[in-house]
Amino acid sequence: MSLANNKARLRWACRRGMLELDVLFMPFVDEAYDDLSEADKLTFERLLSCQDPELFAWFMGHEQCEDAELNAMVQFILGRVKA
Template sequence: MAKLDSKARLRWACRRGMLELDVLFMPFVEEAYDSLNDDDKATFQRLLAADDPDLFAWFMGHEQCEDAELARMVKIILDRVRV
């Protein structure tokens, strides 16, 4: 995935076809993305390149993401929602 260098492009990439993903990604981008370090920002952008069915399975706990960095980012997002 090409680097998402503007916040507007990042917001657009966060708009998914599933409400369950939108309610996770949109607040995360607005409230937490800017505080991530550059590596985590890149990981988040890579996460956005995943297919919606995979994202849904990871975030709903139906499957474990095999990519350790992506799995860590899923956990960061979920932990933030659970606070």
């Protein structure tokens, strides 16, 4: 089931075990998620299905995600944070 139609479930899925990820995902959902294309929303949901250690490594720049779509979403989120 897609989380796109249920913002409360999406926000719950953004709550992670690491504060560093929470401070990236929660504002992104509140401020930018609604403006994403349907394809990008699905990519973001797929990103949320990844494990916290992977996400942490990608967002902190320790590793690069090999999945091009997920990597593009990581870079998009990081770009919003830096802007």
